[in-house]
Amino acid sequence: MADMLFTAEGVTKRFGGVTALDNVSMQIPRGSIFGLIGPNGAGKTTFFNTLTGLYQVDEGKFLFDGKPLNVKAPHEVAQVGIARTFQNIRLFGEMTVLENVMVGRHVRTKAGAFGAIFRTPSARREEAEIEQRAHELLAYIDLSKRAGDKSRTLAYGEQRRLEIARALATDPKMVALDEPAAGMNATETVTLRTLIERIANDGTTVMLIEHDMRLVMNVCQHIVVLDYGKKIADGTPSQIQKDPAVIKAYLGGAHAEVGAKA
Amino acid sequence: MSIDVLLQQIVNGLVVGSVYALVALGYTMVYGILQLINFAHGEIVMIGGPTSVFATKWLLSMGRPSLLALLIAILVAMVVCAVVGVAIERVAYRPLRNAPRLAPLITAIGVSILLQQLAILVFGRNYFTFPELISRDPITIGVVTVTMNEIVILLASVALMAALLWLVHNTKIGTAMRATAENQKVAGLMGIDVNKIIAITFAIGSGLGAIAGVMVASNYGQAHYYMGFMLGLKAFTAAVMGGIGNLWGAMVGGLILGLVENVGLIFVRGDYKDIFAFVVLVLVLIFRPQGLIGERVAERA
Numbered sequence: 126m127a128d129m130l131f132t133a134e135g136v137t138k139r140f141g142g143v144t145a146l147d148n149v150s151m152q153i154p155r156g157s158i159f160g161l162i163g164p165n166g167a168g169k170t171t172f173f174n175t176l177t178g179l180y181q182v183d184e185g186k187f188l189f190d191g192k193p194l195n196v197k198a199p200h201e202v203a204q205v206g207i208a209r210t211f212q213n214i215r216l217f218g219e220m221t222v223l224e225n226v227m228v229g230r231h232v233r234t235k236a237g238a239f240g241a242i243f244r245t246p247s248a249r250r251e252e253a254e255i256e257q258r259a260h261e262l263l264a265y266i267d268l269s270k271r272a273g274d275k276s277r278t279l280a281y282g283e284q285r286r287l288e289i290a291r292a293l294a295t296d297p298k299m300v301a302l303d304e305p306a307a308g309m310n311a312t313e314t315v316t317l318r319t320l321i322e323r324i325a326n327d328g329t330t331v332m333l334i335e336h337d338m339r340l341v342m343n344v345c346q347h348i349v350v351l352d353y354g355k356k357i358a359d360g361t362p363s364q365i366q367k368d369p370a371v372i373k374a375y376l377g378g379a380h381a382e383v384g385a386k387a
Numbered sequence: 388m389s390i391d392v393l394l395q396q397i398v399n400g401l402v403v404g405s406v407y408a409l410v411a412l413g414y415t416m417v418y419g420i421l422q423l424i425n426f427a428h429g430e431i432v433m434i435g436g437p438t439s440v441f442a443t444k445w446l447l448s449m450g451r452p453s454l455l456a457l458l459i460a461i462l463v464a465m466v467v468c469a470v471v472g473v474a475i476e477r478v479a480y481r482p483l484r485n486a487p488r489l490a491p492l493i494t495a496i497g498v499s500i501l502l503q504q505l506a507i508l509v510f511g512r513n514y515f516t517f518p519e520l521i522s523r524d525p526i527t528i529g530v531v532t533v534t535m536n537e538i539v540i541l542l543a544s545v546a547l548m549a550a551l552l553w554l555v556h557n558t559k560i561g562t563a564m565r566a567t568a569e570n571q572k573v574a575g576l577m578g579i580d581v582n583k584i585i586a587i588t589f590a591i592g593s594g595l596g597a598i599a600g601v602m603v604a605s606n607y608g609q610a611h612y613y614m615g616f617m618l619g620l621k622a623f624t625a626a627v628m629g630g631i632g633n634l635w636g637a638m639v640g641g642l643i644l645g646l647v648e649n650v651g652l653i654f655v656r657g658d659y660k661d662i663f664a665f666v667v668l669v670l671v672l673i674f675r676p677q678g679l680i681g682e683r684v685a686e687r688a
Contacts, residue, residue: 177576198575198580198581198582199572199575199576199581200575200576200577200578200579200580200581202576202578203576203577203578204578208576208577208578209576211573215570215573217565217566217569217570217573217574218569219565219569220562220565220566220569224562224565227559227562228562228563228566228574228577228579229577229578230559231559231562231563231577231578231579232577232578232579233578234559241554241558241559241560241561242554242558242560248558248559251559252558252559255559291577292577295577295578
């Protein structure tokens with residue numbers, strides 16, 4: 126078995142009488158690009174919210190980096206090494222592009238309020254490092270020119286990339302992208318694809334929750350498909366494209382290949 | 388009305404206004420991060436008064452030089468008030484973080500009364516004399532008369548406000564505070580310990596309040612358990628006037644309120660001084676509820 130960064134075992138989540146996640150298991154190999162797809166309401170976001178501690182699971186468990194994942198406060202998710210972006214962009218709009226990325230560095234630094242107020246040498250050094258790393262990340266996503274602008278003034282595709290940079294600033298082992306291509310035009314999607322591949326090449330595992338089939342099929346090495354809270358398929362893109370259950374879930378019957386949809 | 392009187396009242400207004408501004412910052416910081424109006428903040432300021440009186444008296448009786456005694460007393464007051472502020476947040480507000488917004492608001496009023504009563508138990512009902520550590524003798528500069536105490540208050544307030552703005556905009560903690568204020572949930576997922584940042588916000592606001600309490604005590608030469616009530620209400624008015632949640636707003640609002648009050652004194656008897664603050668509050672809420680500088684639509688609990 127390959128080196129697994131993330132494992133979900135029999136995860137079940139119920140809301141009243143609705144079973145949003147029904148005995149879902151999956152494994153994500155370290156360093157891979159992993160796709161989680163499914164029609165609207167399939168449970169992708171619920172899965173994600175249980176993973177990041179917003180909901181507690183009713184049954185089952187998560188393993189991350191060999192240890193049980195058991196988060197009680199949101200900031201602990203970032204601490205163990207999972208960072209995320211959001212389906213609807215949630216940047217800090219009133220802060221500058223650079224500051225948004227600097228926020229992500231917070232979790233990897235130690236100096237507290239005392240150091241910040243009394244300007245201890247270590248706090249100063251740390252703040253210089255935060256800023257330098259943030260500049261590097263902006264260069265990485267090709268947004269250096271906008272560093273001083275308020276993030277809400279960025280174009281849509283740029284805001285998406287900035288969210289990814291902010292997530293990367295936490296030095297995650299896994300970055301989870303929640304529909305990063307939503308609302309993007311073709312050119313922006315290509316830029317995004319290149320960025321995702323580069324992130325994985327640089328050693329960060331990527332979990333991609335996405336509707337854009339072409340992007341998912343092109344970029345992911347492994348895909349899990351959810352429908353009505355159940356896992357209906359698990360395999361490589363070519364396996365998924367031929368899977369009758371997936372085709373049925375997406376098209377409501379036996380039609381063309383899923384890959385042709387986008 | 389002579390121009391001399393006007394100038395004098397402007398100076399008086401700036402001194403009082405800078406104290407309002409310091410207190411208003413405590414309201415506005417907490418509001419910015421929690422959307423909670425911490426009505427107990429006035430009482431935290433009050434605690435700074437008697438605490439510093441007892442601290443200075445004790446230090447002077449130990450034979451410490453007066454300036455050193457004052458500085459240590461300020462530090463003691465800051466620490467005591469910061470601890471009280473953080474404790475209130477932990478015990479009274481945090482359990483209500485997700486409750487309907489009326490609940491923490493009423494709790495805040497309850498905490499305010501509780502702190503007043505505790506102050507009576509701890510300090511007593513008396514007026515305490517604050518020793519004259521910085522001269523309160525009048526100095527005449529041109530047509531205006533001030534005291535050294537007032538000059539120190541004004542300069543110290545400006546320095547503290549500048550330091551706070553700098554902290555919020557240029558440090559890691561400040562960035563985390565702004566991120567938490569803008570979106571608590573996202574800030575948390577980006578690795579910010581939101582509870583810690585909220586506690587730090589209460590500590591800083593309460594520390595500034597403590598200094599304001601010492602300033603009032605030293606300026607009027609006395610401190611008592613009730614001194615936070617009217618001061619708190621006025622500073623709250625100042626924060627609303629500037630645009631609650633906005634740091635600049637609190638500062639500008641505090642100064643304007645101080646000026647309005649003192650210039651208004653030219654026209655009415657001193658007994659009516661307190662009316663101005665509340666007339667201003669009503670007018671702002673009617674005509675510009677988001678405040679002078681506020682951008683966000685003011686939400687009321």
